[in-house]
Amino acid sequence: MSRRVIVVVVVVVVVVVVVVVVVVVVVGGGGGGGGMMADNVLRKKRDQGHHECEVLGCQGASEAEESGFAWRNCNKNPGHPNFIPASDFSLTDLPEKFRQPWIFELVKYVSARTVRLRVGYISTARPDGYCFSNFRGQRVPHFGSGIVSTFGFEIGPCPCAECGESPSPRQPWYKIMVHTALHVVYNSEEARATQVSLFYDDEETCSTNSKMKTIWGAKAVEIPDGGDFCFLTCVTHDRQLVEQLQLADRQFKLALSMSRPAGHSILRRRLNTELRKLCVMVSHPHGQPKKVTVGEERSREKADSRRHQFHYIYSTDTCPGSSGAFVILADSDLSVYLPPSMMWGALHSTGGLEGGLNKSGWSSPDIYGT
Ligand SMILES: [Zn+2]
Ligand SMILES: [Zn+2]
Secondary structure, three states: OHHHHHHHHHHHHHHHHHHHHHHHHHHHHHHHHHHHHHHHHHHHHHOOOOEOOEEOOOOOOOHHHHHHHHHHOOOOOOOOOOOEEHHHOOHHHOOHHHOOHHHHHHHHHHHHHEEEEEEOOOOOOOOOOOOOHHHOOOOOOEEEEEEEEEEEEEOOOOOOHHHHOOOOOOOOEEEEEEEEOOOOOOOHHHHOOEEEEEOOOOHHHHHHOOOOEEEEEEEEEEOOOOOOOEEEEEEEOOHHHHHHHHHHHHHHHHHHHHHOOOOOOOOOOOOOOOHHHEEEEEEOHHHOOOEEEEEEEEEEEEEEOOOOEEEEEEOOOOOOOOOOOEEEEOOOOHHHHOOOOOOOOEEEEEOOOHHHOEEEOOEOOOOOOO
């Protein structure tokens, strides 16, 4: 009898242990899966060194919620006191010594052309040791910023993904060129996994979807000799989107002609030394609606002795998500800003320099290298 009791007890104990082990493995493993995903996001954030992409993709929250969480819990600029919502930006947000109507108009114009990038894939072609190289072949998304450089219409059937599946592709179509940092979009493989959001000015534009437009990348071309610069080509048949860009061009030209002192051209004039230090950025920190930050150029490093190219170092605030944003330097040849010129200038590349300073990829002070 007692032997039977012992056998029963042993069997019961074994069953209980098996059940406990199964519960621990299943429940613990499930929780661990969510944890692993969050770890993955954290590991990708760290895999970029001092570059400033935002990485989102934890389970259990929408990207918008996660972006809001990242914004509220930012370590680099807690509270973001110097980040002005682009739709609220006014002349008085410029420090007094830089408070000139044409500078304000230029910031508004750059703002209208600033885009947010969501890159959904890391190419296997990223070299060892390069930003995000430990995430080659993976689909944890990262966010950066960029600027529309040129746009124009093309003849023939639209090559966008939507038209590719349609028996009657739309025509004409429009090619929109975007400049961003190479570490944000590395090649055409990544370009095809990149969503470009234009006119993402505030939460309202996003929720009502009346103004914000999202298009897909198609091709990316790296500028030879590095410089952390990438030409991203996007295609769309959305005429309204192109008209919004044309409207910003016209408004800028008109505002400039009115704000310019009578009989005095702002183009190619020598700015006084103090004014030449101005450095403004419009970017999408943490993947949020665009924000304006104002600071000063502190120094520049020559990038290549054969060329007239520099990395700019500035006090202008940046956050993860600012990578690839256009850096407005009053030192530039101002004629490059005038539509239909190609927008040209430095693009934000890295943060975390000594003294809280940030740094661009290399660029010429002006496109002509004069
Ligand atoms: Zn921040
Ligand atoms: Zn199309």
